Ligand code: AHN
């Protein structure tokens with residue numbers, strides 16, 4: 001099984017944060033070490049199914065895999081099924097897949113990512129490529145890979161708060177640039193819009209949420225994303241502070257980036273949960289995203305373990321220190 005074979009070089013003690021005799025009375029939290037090799041293996045595994053485009057066999061198979069992997073890591077798993085209408089009227093057979101840790105705990109943190117991949121490489125230079133589906137190693141699979149590794153860690157050592165890992169479906173089925181027909185508004189993030197209206201448990205609440213989107217690119221840079229800044233600045237500052245303390249300031253820049261319509265918007269709008277988007281922002285491209293964004297270059301060869309490590313360890317630092 002992957003869970004066993006994924007552990008190449010990662011031990012399970014970081015030697016940091018251990019309670020010493022001198023500092024006994026202080027609250028010390030031993031944060032487990034995030035294993036980037038393991039996260040990388042979970043990304044490879046998702047990509048190996050083929051593009052996870054809704055209504056495809058690859059999509060269905062990957063969804064089954066995510067559900068069974070969360071179960072294997074000891075989560076209480078919920079699967080929300082819904083037919084969601086895309087911009088062009090296509091009904092997307094979608095599943096939000098949720099893994100809850102300590103489901104009885106009132107104080108909770110939400111961690112989320114989208115798991116579908118985009119049906120169109122519409123940022124490719126040549127139009128003959130625009131109708132091809134992307135692997136979405138970064139755009140989709142990277143966030144899920146990091147969260148699966150965190151799920152594996154949660155099974156071994158529980159933080160104080162309950163944790164919910166939500167894999168949203170149908171995030172990336174927005175109208176392509178080449179589509180000239182009429183379309184409805186808000187055609188991105190269909191899975192999170194559904195979950196926001198009908199959460200997996202009634203009146204679901206969390207102290208805050210963290211959304212991971214494109215967290216595996218080489219030389220990734222995470223800026224203060226505009227919507228997170230306006231609606232979740234307290235949690236955002238906490239995350240960036242943790243990253244600086246861990247030595248990841250070259251990834252987590254303390255500068256303003258653009259504003260992005262992403263799943264965190266609907267988590268906040270529908271559930272009033274402040275949610276921070278950790279998303280690779282590139283000020284040197286027209287799109288503001290990584291050069292591989294919505295292109296055929298978004299494949300496993302462009303995933304960087306250093307970035308996965310920085311993001312995974314930072315998220316763990318935050319969730320294990322929450323009281
Ligand atoms: C828009 O382009 C409007 N939102 C980007 C959200 C996204 C797409 N994240 C990954 N793929």
Ligand code: ZN
Pocket residue numbers: 118139172294
């Ligand atoms: Zn995308």
